[in-house]
Amino acid sequence: MRKEYMMTPGPTPVPAEVLLSQARPMFHHRTPVFTELLIAVEEGLKYVFETKNDVLMFSASGTGVMESAVANLLSAGDKVICCSNGKFGDRLVKINEAYGIDVIKLVYEWDQVVNPDDIKRELDANPDIKAVFVVQSETSTGVLSDIKTIGSIVKDYAAVLVVDSITGIGAVECKTDEWNLDVVMTGSQKGLMMPPGLACVSVSDKAWAAVEKSTLPKFYFSWKKSADSLHKSAPTTPFTPPVSLIVGLGEALRLMREEGLENIIRRHAILADAARKGSEAMGLKLFAPAEGRGNAVTPVWVPEGVDGGKLVKLLKEKYGITIAGGQDHLKGKIFRIGHLGYFDKFDIMTTLAGVEMVLSELGYPVTLGMGVQAAEKVFMENAF
């Protein structure tokens, strides 16, 4: 017998209540039962997104809903800003380019935050910019960009602000309305504590005005079709929805409301603090810069002399703990401790204890228990 621990930033662990809720016998989606579920889920999503805007749902991965933002807001040849400081910023660039969009790239090193001043400069220099794309929390690096400040800048321009908050929502603050975030996207397998397969996007009035002008082809991902169905007297979806996933999301949102959004975000902040302090107590260096450390995932430099691939592999094979390695050029150079969604104190302890043992086995000089000790201190000082 060996227990398995999935400490990755997506997919993330799913509460048993949610897993089992999906085993509910199938029911038809053109029924009052589904309508009632959809209304509850929609309300729950608005609560989590902190918005009065519609939150549209699609049967898709996060990438699908990223693409929907391009297809619904823009026309071929439109000019946009894409901020890229990691793998998912890169993907935003690629999607825009696939649609023939003229992309002004603001490219940063992967350990840097997006600089809001750069966005302001480009907006001033290019009054025809239609949209600004930015990733709030880069899953690839854990780096958190300041979308509050970016929102306060973009609101004064014609451009629509599109925020990939796929690993942000439910882990860090993302005040959609208060911060003037026109379009905010997330995926189910992240802070929402769900299996992958559902993606959500909120759309502001400013964004809807852009939708009216968009001529890029779309059908399945049409925000208008989705909103029209949602606004019917008996809210529904334009196409057959993934019923079992929506049942699961209903249960997950119920759990989230029970805990309360503020408490959820505070919990993530404390978990992240413990993961960071625990890593540093082992003598390891954090990857993300002090000004941009998110609460979804803690990326850590693999210490010199240690093979990063071996670290991840041994942790999995010997102790059943799955963490994420680095992506693209960071492969083997960093490892990432996930603490996004359904995570509690002893999940952090488990990962830290596992990393301590594996580092020691790989010849790195670590005093066993020091990482865990640091985490314990964080938890004792910050009850939740």
Added chain:
Amino acid sequence: MRKEYMMTPGPTPVPAEVLLSQARPMFHHRTPVFTELLIAVEEGLKYVFETKNDVLMFSASGTGVMESAVANLLSAGDKVICCSNGKFGDRLVKINEAYGIDVIKLVYEWDQVVNPDDIKRELDANPDIKAVFVVQSETSTGVLSDIKTIGSIVKDYAAVLVVDSITGIGAVECKTDEWNLDVVMTGSQKGLMMPPGLACVSVSDKAWAAVEKSTLPKFYFSWKKSADSLHKSAPTTPFTPPVSLIVGLGEALRLMREEGLENIIRRHAILADAARKGSEAMGLKLFAPAEGRGNAVTPVWVPEGVDGGKLVKLLKEKYGITIAGGQDHLKGKIFRIGHLGYFDKFDIMTTLAGVEMVLSELGYPVTLGMGVQAAEKVFMENAF
């Protein structure tokens, strides 16, 4: 206590084994466990599609994968034939038009099959036609078109044949390779006995050649990205897959292989025969023409003097049986008995018995038990 019976052509009932398999604790998709699952699912899909072609999977509804066929095969301004004899044929037209495709519409009444000769005539008259879109089994009407003959025609032209077999696969014969069907699509919530949320598409070599020339924008639904990931030494998906749904599909395909495709199709044929004979024994008229009656759903004319809406409503409210009414202009005029996927003899009995009682209550002169009697005879003469 009242049991609920979902007798609709999608979503369809899901076996408890499949529902519960999805409650398996979440695991990461970049792991050998997922790779092994993906390989098994891919093999199972090839078995069900009767093809050696890749069967690509997307987290989407059937409409998403219909759109993927347009986006991956065509370029703006291309000319195609769309055959439309129902709601989903109409949708194929709309999707093509949304992408700026020049559509030659072959429009039929909803109670007619697609005429292969019409396709041949248009192909001869328009040598620049890039694709022919046809629905095998119209969910809206149960009408089955002869895609075998259509395949034997289109194979001699440059055009690619795209078959919406969303309610075909797993209910009626759909011999992808033998019949020269270049692109075949299905959704999980149909013959595959799954919840909605996954859509699959098989792609022939002829279709891949068309993909090479296509310039329409695509990213999430890119067949190339999907196939490239599938062909890696450790097969995977380009974007986070809906893990729990794929686990469920693995279980559903296991059940299907256990029963055997021939047996599955034979079972559907017998169930459909019983539904038809049972309906006729009540004095009701079948909607679909004799030359095109599918095995997925049996559409029946609501008898004169009976309110079709009331029939469906009473069946649901009084007896817990959900059947589908007519769609669009057939609303209130027909009702549809689903028998697609996880259906057995007594599901047909249940629906027929319910319809008998409700018709009687609505003042239609029916001798109770006559529909069921006719179905019993079918089952006694055709064991499975």
